[in-house]
Amino acid sequence: MTRSSEIRPDLDEGIDRKVLAQLRSRFLALSESRLARAYEGLSTRQQSVLSLLPLFFHVNHPLLPGYVSGSTPAGVSHYEPDAQALAEAQRLTRSFSYKPRRVNPPQPIHGIFLMGSLGTLAQADQSDMDVWICHDPLLSADDMQELRKKCQSLESWAASMGAEAHFFLVDPERFVVGERDAQLSGEDCGTTQHYLLLDEFYRTAIWMAGRTPMWWLVPVYEETRYAEYTHTLLSKRFIRADEVLDLGNMSRIPPGEFIGAGLWQLFKGIESPYKSVLKLLLTEVYASEHPQVQCLSMRFKKAVFANCADLDELDPYVMVYRRIEEYLLARGEPERLELVRRSLYLKVNKKLTGSTRHRSNSWQRLLLERLVNEWKWDERQLALLDSRSQWKVRQVASERRALVGELNFSYRFLTQFARTQKAVNSINKRDLNVLGRRLYAAFERKAGKVEFLNPGIAPDLAEDTLTLAQLPNKREPGRHQWCLYNGSLSAHELETFAPIKRSRELLELLTWCHRNNVIDS
Template sequence: MTHPHEIRPDIDEGIDRKVLAKLRARFLQLNTGRLQRAMDGLSTRQQQVLTLLPLLFHVNHPLLPGYVSGSTPAGVSGFEPDANLVAEGQRLARSFTYKTRLGNPNRPIHGLFLMGSLGTLAQAEQSDIDLWVCHAPGLGDSQLDELRRKCQLLETWAASLGAEAHCFLIDPQSFAQGLRDSQLSSDDCGTTQHYLLLDEFYRTAIWLAGRTPLWWLVPAYEERNYSSYTETLLSKRFIRSTDALDLGNLAHIPAGEFVGAGLWQLFKGIDSPYKSLLKLLLTEAYASEHPAVRCLSLDYKQAVFANHLDLDALDPYVMVYRRIERYLQARGETRRLELARRSLYLKVNKKLSGLDRARSNGWQRRLLKRLVDEWGWDERQLALLDSRSQWKVRQVAVERRELVAELNHSYRFLSQFAQNNNASSRADQRDLNVLGRRLYAAFERRAGKIEVINPGIAPDLAEDTLTLVQSPNRKEPGSHHWGLYNGNLSVHEWEHFSPIKRCRELIELLTWAHRNGVIDSTTRLALHPGASDLNEFELFNLLGSLQQSIPLPLETVSEVRLLQPSVANEILLLVNVGVDPLRHHRDLNILMTTERTDSLSYAGVRENLVLTLDQITLNSWNEVLVQRYDGEHALARCLRDFLNSLGQRSHRPRVRVRCFCHNRAQAISQRVEEIFDTVQLLLDQGRNHRYLLQVAQHTHVLELLPGQVSLTTLAEHEAVLECLGEERSTYSPLYLDANALQDHDLPLVLENARPGCIQVFYRLLEGWADLYVLDEYNALWQQRLPLHDENHLLLPLQRFLRSMVMRHDARVPLDNLQQAPLQTHYAQLLPSGPGKARSIEPRPTPDDLNDQPYYEVQAILQAGTGDDMHVTLYCNQQEFSELDHGGELYTVVARQILSQRRSAGHYRCYITDLDLSELLDDERGSTLLYLRYKRELEQALNDGLAQLQATLEP
């Protein structure tokens, strides 16, 4: 149905210039109303800025704001200041006078427009003044530089009057072609949303001076014929080109713009969801109509043509809301519509409840009141929204659920839209991926992650007074949990209230409260520690440590960081939270004095004082993660997981260790910190270290392979020897913690390891000797043997090792023998006899050149079926095989050896040479492997020898 005063020009039938003048008058009528509304919302000094801007761009006067030089582009098309405006200028500079320039002077400033929220329902005291300065095309670089400088000076002047102004230079000719290289509003995301920005400009812009938009004069139904229509208007002189400004049309909006605009609003919405929600929903409503999108600026223009000039109905924010309302009602999404209404109400920020009604009854409040009456909101709902500044955890948590769901919905919609319409450029696809990570970091729940409950919903969640309580967990008998309650509650009161938050562990609860600002430096805490050892001193220091490691507010995560996997930046390790490791001594009133002060092996009973560790991690995506370790192996597991979290990256987090427990807190934290520092240094060396740590009665071995750190926990010394004796294929240094294996000789051996050689260490005891061999890969072989004399102990081993090295070298082509043969080095642990070894002294390699000829026993091992092996022994070149002797092989060989001995002494027989070539195929085989087979064969031979000797003795 047409309005009686609707204008529907038909260019084919001809256009009356009076009709065009009437159209322009209608737009200017709306413009005047909006400008007056904008002025009404500004202070007197801010009004002065808006009033004077046209004059200041029209002239260059040395005493007026914005003066750069007399040649700076100045002069606004079609503008002549009236006497009142000249008087305003003279208040700033008494010497200022204005003379009308005769003829046709150059006017390089084609138009001045306000854009954004000024003059709208959402205008606020802090609203920016975004000014588009449309200039003549073809200005030189020096002219543009001067004009840009003039804008900067005017922004500074406006700031001195309490107005935050932003001037944006526009070349209309370039802009109409979609060419620009800078942002054009305070809320602009760049060049990829050209048409959506133009849509926003046409429906929000307030004309201040200069030419008026040519777009005003093109009917909405002719938008697709914009170029030919405007060419006709200009070529047939229906309008003069000096009166109109052409910034382009909105006949078609590329699909990619909806993706780009949605991404930008989502990005902003993570921290300020209410501010972005309306624009996100409008983008979704537009995109759902693609490709036949009817943007709001066309609705606005159509209303003017139809003579529907109601300022309230055509308010930009009301129009946005009405489009969203129609879209969501058509989809039956009432919950999302209610969220949009709340967002609009909070955006306008004019309180309508209770005493606030008595405030100034301005047009914004009246219009908002009509809307909320239409929505059927009651006093309770208004009071709740008006008290947003006092919202605390419970209300914020309710609101967060809907906001997060909406942001995630928008992300899914944009992703699907981009995929369905092939609308995402490579940059958009990257932005989608980055945004997905940003949403994941901000809102995704996972084990150990502290949930951020206040993404811009309420300004301050801090509580004045809270009560912290540990209490039994009735659902899990034998366990406890911690609760945080509003107010200062006594031990008899807290049970009658519901906690703000409840967690199994104290640090998770405190970290949640700190990260969400529920506890700040002014919060008073009442403590009921329950069965824990927590006291107010420890609680105060725990909170201080959290504030130091997670300083709020956190910096915004950069895109560069989101393009990479998250890494830990800050790690806080809190040891023995709420636990006194010597509580049993305190309860018995025992004061311990001891020389054994190691926190991992304390006093004579070697107690471990590191009972629990709480790890708080702040990563590069601003996620805060909490993990707890307890039990007797807590430290070792925490160490392993920490090292594996570093992966193979060079990045290293800052690690802080703190302990505030009742006994030995400083010594405990220093000990743990030293360990973490040491393992990081070892890992950084990249030499595949093994780190050996003793905690109480257990020994832990950590294999430091980047990203694959493994932990082996050993209870017995024999198990330690077995672990260190595992065969290796590359050299692996061993690093012993300073207090590891202190009751054994092993540290002396392991600390003297060298790569690329075989090292033999021995210690002479009473009737026995301990032999240690570190092979070329630093694997340990150890054996205790009866001691006849030093020569009989070492010579058989030296002969065997010499033979083994010769076999190794024989399997390598001569061309590849670039390195010298493996050298064998000997050293003796001193002193001999009982007690602990204190030192090591090098010894010469045993020499048998002057010795009597020795009895050679050679063994050849061959693969059998399955895991079986066939053994053939050669005694002084005589063959003995299992084929001939079966299970009696070792007894027969022992008899042969015994028959060759000149004396009847009970001494061992040894293998002097071993061939493993068939078992190893083309592999070299480590020294350790040869020594293992040697020991097994010698054990079998010596068992046979012992049986024979037993039968021969009377």
């Protein structure tokens, strides 16, 4: 994107329609670039799915995937399929021909947006397509039922093309007041995280078709006057109501949302801690700034207005990382920062060592190399992370300590934040207590408990050969203990190696081995 002057609209001085059009173009250009990156990481069939979705919501044709009945709502605002989409549709169904619709046809689909990891640093082969379908609030219950069936049918079709797609129906009017499908928040993470979900939408969503967000046109310094500002834009006809989609503003996030989001990520973190580390830390950053929270969506918007839209620096994962890095450096917590860096590196999952170097240099790999160079990681550290699939007990135990420490820290932070903000309702209080017990049950060490070592840290702890030996217990003279070593060791070699696990009882040691898949059945 070429660099030009910052745009600073001022209501009192009057606003130029050309300036609003220029702003919209900047956001659209960024979406287009992100979408191009998303396509790079998809197979040909997956690319077809993504490119055809707007057409399938625009026309209701019995020969096309997703057809339910003649009465299913169809028509995307301001959308006309391009030659490429039509050619793609005809490859699927040879007898399909597109007829432009009559003058002023109904357009109940107001906007289509792509969410999730596609187009980001963390896009992987198995990344889902999470698609928001924003629709006319006046659709009847029958219309909505038809649209849901269409979405389900398109999910099945996408699966047949090798893509995992999920469609979320969004009524903008209900969304603004905090009402929406529970499904949208994902797996029962509660309906309380409205603004955090909106923050994520505004900084990560890729526009695919339809109206564009009203939020794009409101400068950061006017966010607190969002209602007044947008009313002026509409009433003075700087923009038309049918051009924009209003999902609300980001002027304030209630403190209860940080507790809800933190609780949810901690629950998930017990099972797969790496995935939760980045989100937990971002929640902590936001909560620590309350009530003057600098949301990432606001930073994103500020950069676009300033025309500093560096595609790499505005990547959703890079933005989250930069924000956390800033916070932890200011607090002087280098160990936590290193854990965040490892979590990001493993999430991206593009090995930078070994024969992979000779593969094509994708933009993701180049960006990851740039980050790793900033972090001053050496070859040895990279090789260790790249060999994660071969990690065994020692490495996993070390990593687990760091992850458990982080989860416990987050729990203490959340509990303290809830107290100081007096933001604990009865549900949060109960959840905090349940979570405390679950963390204790999962990670606390105590006599007789068989410790679970590997919550998603490495795929397989099984050792090819192990040595079990009963030896004198140096800490308790006169007693013996059972020791477990990796490899096949003779009696005189045992002195020179440290065991990977000790136990007073053989059965306890074997149970631990079986529980952690160090031995198989």
